[in-house]
Amino acid sequence: MKSIRRGLWDGEVGKDTRGRFACRICRESLVVGSEEGDGTERSCPECDRSWKSTAPRWRTTGG
Incomplete structure (x- = not known):
C-alpha cells in the first residue's frame, strides 16, 4: 500500500x-x-485502491 503523499506524486x-x-x-x-x-x-x-495517510507527529519542547 502506498502512502497518500506517494499517490499525489505519482498522479493517482x-x-x-x-x-x-x-x-x-x-x-x-x-473514503x-x-x-x-x-x-x-x-x-x-x-x-478499491487504497492509500495510507500518516498522522502528524507532534513534538514537545520539554519543560
Whole structure:
C-alpha cells in the first residue's frame, strides 16, 4: 500500500474543488477506512485502491 503523499506524486490521487482527496483514475472522493494508531487508510470505492495517510507527529519542547 502506498502512502497518500506517494499517490499525489505519482498522479493517482488529487484534490477536488473542496480540497478533499480524490482518485484521479475514477474521479471519486476517497473514503476513510480503518483508523490505526499511526495513520488512516483511505480507499476509492470505485476501483478499491487504497492509500495510507500518516498522522502528524507532534513534538514537545520539554519543560
